[in-house]
Amino acid sequence: MAGIVRFLNSQLFVTPVKPSGDLTGKTVIVTGSNVGLGKEAARHFTQLNASTVILAVRSIEKGEAARKDIESTTGRNDVVRVMQLDMSSYQSVLDFAEKASKELERVDIAVLNAGVNRGVWEVFEQDESTITVNVVSTFLLAFALLPKLKETANKFNVRPTLTIVSSEVHEWTPFDERNAPEGKLFERLNEKVVDGKEVGLGNRYQVSKLMEVLFVRAFCERYPESNIPVTVNLVNPGFCHS
Amino acid sequence: MRFFLARTTEVGSRTLVHAGTSGVETHGKYLSDCEITEPSAFVRSDDGKKGQEKVWKELVEKLEGIKTGITKSF
Numbered sequence: 661m662a663g664i665v666r667f668l669n670s671q672l673f674v675t676p677v678k679p680s681g682d683l684t685g686k687t688v689i690v691t692g693s694n695v696g697l698g699k700e701a702a703r704h705f706t707q708l709n710a711s712t713v714i715l716a717v718r719s720i721e722k723g724e725a726a727r728k729d730i731e732s733t734t735g736r737n738d739v740v741r742v743m744q745l746d747m748s749s750y751q752s753v754l755d756f757a758e759k760a761s762k763e764l765e766r767v768d769i770a771v772l773n774a775g776v777n778r779g780v781w782e783v784f785e786q787d788e789s790t791i792t793v794n795v796v797s798t799f800l801l802a803f804a805l806l807p808k809l810k811e812t813a814n815k816f817n818v819r820p821t822l823t824i825v826s827s828e829v830h831e832w833t834p835f836d837e838r839n840a841p842e843g844k845l846f847e848r849l850n851e852k853v854v855d856g857k858e859v860g861l862g863n864r865y866q867v868s869k870l871m872e873v874l875f876v877r878a879f880c881e882r883y884p885e886s887n888i889p890v891t892v893n894l895v896n897p898g899f900c901h902s
Numbered sequence: 903m904r905f906f907l908a909r910t911t912e913v914g915s916r917t918l919v920h921a922g923t924s925g926v927e928t929h930g931k932y933l934s935d936c937e938i939t940e941p942s943a944f945v946r947s948d949d950g951k952k953g954q955e956k957v958w959k960e961l962v963e964k965l966e967g968i969k970t971g972i973t974k975s976f
Binding site for chain 1: 908916923934936944952956960961
């Protein structure tokens with residue numbers, strides 16, 4: 661109930677202020693940035709003078725279209741760059757992180773925004789696709805980028821930020837899958853039938869967003885701010901068009 | 903409901919930019935409306951903590967199975 665009141669209050673009465681500040685010299689990565697929130701965030705980062713903004717996207721073609729759109733609205737050329745990242749493939753995630761770490765001088769901000777809300781049963785790699793993209797690949801990418809973020813911290817005496825885009829919908833699931841036997845959580849999330857009942861995917865997106873919140877909290881308990889020169893946080897964008 | 907309640911994509915994206923440009927005080931925190939906010943009551947409960955440790959353990963194992971050492975290489 662408190663969650664619903666908070667949600668309605670945010671949606672009806674709160675408008676996040678327009679970003680300000682100066683990101684001159686900074687390099688920013690935004691995943692899933694060919695459309696929607698990711699693209700608009702990349703546009704803001706470009707507008708705020710970031711020196712390099714990487715659009716990490718599945719389709720290079722769509723990424724290039726987004727790049728041109730951002731360039732024409734901000735008037736800033738040679739800042740936005742498109743790199744391929746397919747979150748349905750572990751190899752693509754690792755390849756992207758390797759390429760970014762090698763080719764970019766620094767990474768100051770990484771916003772892991774790419775996610776899916778599929779609602780149809782399909783398996784990518786080892787798991788149901790929502791879990792693969794939103795949870796497994798997201799944290800595979802986070803860990804794969806951390807060495808570069810840490811290197812940036814030490815080399816430039818800054819504190820980079822790694823942001824995981826979660827959602828308030830993490831509040832809206834009982835997460836019954838957590839009751840799976842020890843070591844069988846992902847197995848349970850892969851079962852189409854549990855206790856003779858078909859498993860719907862109606863709250864799978866919510867589960868994936870909750871798992872993100874839980875994993876980041878677990879990570880930061882193990883790596884508190886004094887133990888790691890990188891800030892790791894979670895954001896709820898609110899309920900948006902597109 | 904979408905018509906009355908939804909933010910535009912541009913307005914929503916401001917929260918991502920805020921989070922990405924936030925400092926050390928946001929480490930491990932959940933940001934909503936550009937502010938540090940508590941996540942759900944479940945997340946903060948004992949059951950949530952148990953769930954958290956389960957997700958941590960099993961996801962770390964899975965990631966290590968994908969690439970050995972990846973969760974310890976920073």
